[in-house]
Amino acid sequence: MNEKHAIIKEAVGTLVENSLNAGAKKITSKVEDENGKYTVFVKDDGHGMNEETKEKVKNLLEKKEEKKESSSSLERLVNYIEDFHLATREGAGTEITISIK
DSSP states (O other): OOOOHHHHHHHOOOHHHHHHTTTOOEEEEEEETTTTTTEEEEESOOOOOOHHHHHHHHHHHTTTOOOSSOOOHHHGGGGEEEEEEEETTTSEEEEEEEOOO
């Protein structure tokens, strides 16, 4: 397994784990490879995020939030994320798409 595949495996695992932690009963995941640019998509029916949590995640993914010493799986992936889209609403689940460079 090459480094990029290991990163994608960690990304899918991390996002699915987050869905499970949010109480999701249904999780859809998909990985697409377009000429070496990988896109990971995860959608769930978990409890979603409130605005404060959503902003924290967006800031982390946009690399605006400082990394702490004990980093989560998502924090470790930040350096490999080229682009992302996050749609969530408290009580209505979450959809996240990340592009891996």
